[in-house]
Amino acid sequence: MTQEDSFISHLIELRSRLMKAVGAVLLVFIVLFLYPGASAIYDFLAQPMLAALPQGTRMIATGVITPFMVPLKVTLLAAFVIALPVVLYQAWAFVAPGLYKHEQRLALPLIFSSTVLFLLGMAFCYFFVFRTVFHFIAGFAPESITPAPDIEAYVSFVITMFVAFGLTFEVPVAVVLLVKGGVVTVEKLRAARGYVIVGAFIIAAVVTPPDVLSQFMLAVPLCLLFELGLLVASRLKPREAADAQAEEAAE
Numbered sequence: 001m002t003q004e005d006s007f008i009s010h011l012i013e014l015r016s017r018l019m020k021a022v023g024a025v026l027l028v029f030i031v032l033f034l035y036p037g038a039s040a041i042y043d044f045l046a047q048p049m050l051a052a053l054p055q056g057t058r059m060i061a062t063g064v065i066t067p068f069m070v071p072l073k074v075t076l077l078a079a080f081v082i083a084l085p086v087v088l089y090q091a092w093a094f095v096a097p098g099l100y101k102h103e104q105r106l107a108l109p110l111i112f113s114s115t116v117l118f119l120l121g122m123a124f125c126y127f128f129v130f131r132t133v134f135h136f137i138a139g140f141a142p143e144s145i146t147p148a149p150d151i152e153a154y155v156s157f158v159i160t161m162f163v164a165f166g167l168t169f170e171v172p173v174a175v176v177l178l179v180k181g182g183v184v185t186v187e188k189l190r191a192a193r194g195y196v197i198v199g200a201f202i203i204a205a206v207v208t209p210p211d212v213l214s215q216f217m218l219a220v221p222l223c224l225l226f227e228l229g230l231l232v233a234s235r236l237k238p239r240e241a242a243d244a245q246a247e248e249a250a251e
Helices: 003-034 038-052 066-082 084-098 101-138 151-168 171-180 186-191 193-207 212-233 239-250
Strands: none
Touching (some): 003 038, 003 066, 003 084, 038 066, 038 101, 038 151, 066 084, 066 151, 084 101, 101 151, 101 171, 101 212, 151 193, 171 212, 186 212
């Protein structure tokens, strides 16, 4: 097989994996759209904000097609999250042939842990952060103001926060990959702990609303998860050591 044929075969394989991943997301989207329905999913997402608003107050839609498009967008987001294990598996299946056997054994646990941690980050954001931050912000609203958030702005904010907390909970996986790949050692990461803490608060200040409470709710878990990643990574052998053992076993 020539180099050109090999490149084309990789493109075909990539297209196949992408189609399967997109197909999984679309299938889940159709199921969610039919039951429980886009409106019900949006109502569930809006509960933390509605609970913080004055009694009888509702959110508003300023656009003509916003009442239709926003629930549709939320349903698509929910479909992607539910289909995330399939999407990550297709990504792993595409790169698996180029990995060593010990790396292939590590890939599936990483896919599982990445999915679980991302979902935990979203759950932590929804059940704890939103309810705390929205009530905190509502407590500062003057009595002369009746809050009426726009649903499009609310969903944009929610998606940003979900991604921020989901990625924050992926820190242990990132630390393990850096150490396992031989990019950096556990000792160097421990020595850089102070920079990580400062960076965590800078990221939290940029991503979250401009209140101290929400910033702490992102920065503190990020620091704790970094320590968890160091603990797990310290029990793993770096890539060079694993490669050497594999070569010795082959001989």
